[in-house]
Amino acid sequence: MSDTERMPRVRTYLMCPPEHFTVEYAINPWMDTTVPVDAALAGKQWELLRTTLIDLGHTVHVLDPVEGLPDMVYAANGAFSVDGRVYGARFRHPQRSAEAAAHREFYTGWQFIEPEHVNEGEGDFAYLPGAYGGVILAGHGFRTELPAHAEAQEALGRPVISLRLVDPAFYHLDTALAALDDHNITYYPEAFSPSARRVLAQLFPDAVIADRADAEAFGLNLVSDGRHVILNTEATAMGEKVRAAGYTPVHVELAELKRGGGSVKCAVAELRA
Numbered sequence: 001m002s003d004t005e006r007m008p009r010v011r012t013y014l015m016c017p018p019e020h021f022t023v024e025y026a027i028n029p030w031m032d033t034t035v036p037v038d039a040a041l042a043g044k045q046w047e048l049l050r051t052t053l054i055d056l057g058h059t060v061h062v063l064d065p066v067e068g069l070p071d072m073v074y075a076a077n078g079a080f081s082v083d084g085r086v087y088g089a090r091f092r093h094p095q096r097s098a099e100a101a102a103h104r105e106f107y108t109g110w111q112f113i114e115p116e117h118v119n120e121g122e123g124d125f126a127y128l129p130g131a132y133g134g135v136i137l138a139g140h141g142f143r144t145e146l147p148a149h150a151e152a153q154e155a156l157g158r159p160v161i162s163l164r165l166v167d168p169a170f171y172h173l174d175t176a177l178a179a180l181d182d183h184n185i186t187y188y189p190e191a192f193s194p195s196a197r198r199v200l201a202q203l204f205p206d207a208v209i210a211d212r213a214d215a216e217a218f219g220l221n222l223v224s225d226g227r228h229v230i231l232n233t234e235a236t237a238m239g240e241k242v243r244a245a246g247y248t249p250v251h252v253e254l255a256e257l258k259r260g261g262g263s264v265k266c267a268v269a270e271l272r273a
C-alpha cells in the first residue's frame with residue numbers, strides 16, 4: 001500500500017512533563033542510577049514530542065507532575081481506556097504506586113474501574129478497534145499479572161489476548177509490540193514465548209516484523225495515528241520498515257527518557273472516550 005492510502009485518525013492523548021524526572025532507583029534493566037539525568041534536556045525532548053503530536057492535528061492533555069514520582073513522565077502506564085471506560089493501573093513497584101491515584105483523578109467523569117490486580121496500563125495493553133471487532137492485546141510476565149487480563153476483559157467488554165513476555169529487556173508489551181493502525185501491528189517475535197508468537201502470527205499475518213536491534217533502539221515504543229508513526233531518532237531502521245509498509249515515520253529525539261527505560265509510547269497515553 002502506498003503512503004497516500006494510509007488514513008490518519010485524529011487522537012486525544014495524555015502526557016506528563018518530566019519536571020521531576022530522575023533515575024534514582026533501578027526497576028528495569030535500562031536504568032542506571034550512577035549517570036545523572038539531564039532534566040532540562042529531558043524537558044526539551046518531551047516538549048518536542050508534545051508539539052509534534054499537536055502539529056499532526058492531535059489533542060494532548062497534560063497531567064500535573066507530582067514531586068517524588070520521577071517515573072510519572074511515562075504517562076502510558078497509569079491507565080488503559082477503551083470507548084469511555086477506564087481500567088486503572090496498579091503498579092508492580094512501590095516506587096511508582098502513587099502514580100495510580102494521580103491518573104484516577106484525571107479520569108473524573110469517565111467510567112473508571114479500580115483494579116484488583118497488578119497491571120501497568122497501556123504499558124501492557126494495546127487496543128485494535130478494527131481487528132476482530134475490537135481486540136485488546138495484553139502482555140504479562142514482568143509487570144502486569146495474568147489475572148489482570150481477565151479483569152480488563154470484564155472491565156472493558158472486549159476480548160483480551162494474553163501474550164507472555166520472556167525477555168527482561170522488553171518488560172512491557174509496548175517495548176515489543178505496537179499498533180500501527182486500527183487493525184495491524186508491528187512486533188519483535190523473540191520478546192514473546194513460542195506460544196504467544198504462534199498466536200500473533202495467526203492473528204496478524206501482515207504484521208511488520210522487527211528485529212532485536214529495532215527493539216533495543218526502542219523502535220517498537222512508537223505512537224501511530226494510522227499514517228504517521230512517531231518513533232525516536234535512534235530507531236532509523238524501524239522507521240524504514242514502517243515506511244516500506246506504507247506509513248510515514250516521524251522521528252523525535254527522546255534519548256534522555258530512554259535512560260529510565262522508556263521512549264515515545266511510554267510518554268503518551270491514548271484517551272479513547
Ligand SMILES: CN(C)C(=N)NCCC[C@H](N)C(=O)O
Pocket residue numbers: 027028031071074076077096122123171172174175221260261262263265266
Ligand atoms: C515502554 N515502557 C517500558 C513503558 N511503557 N514505560 C516505561 C516505564 C519506565 C519506568 N522506569 C519503569 O520501569 O516502570
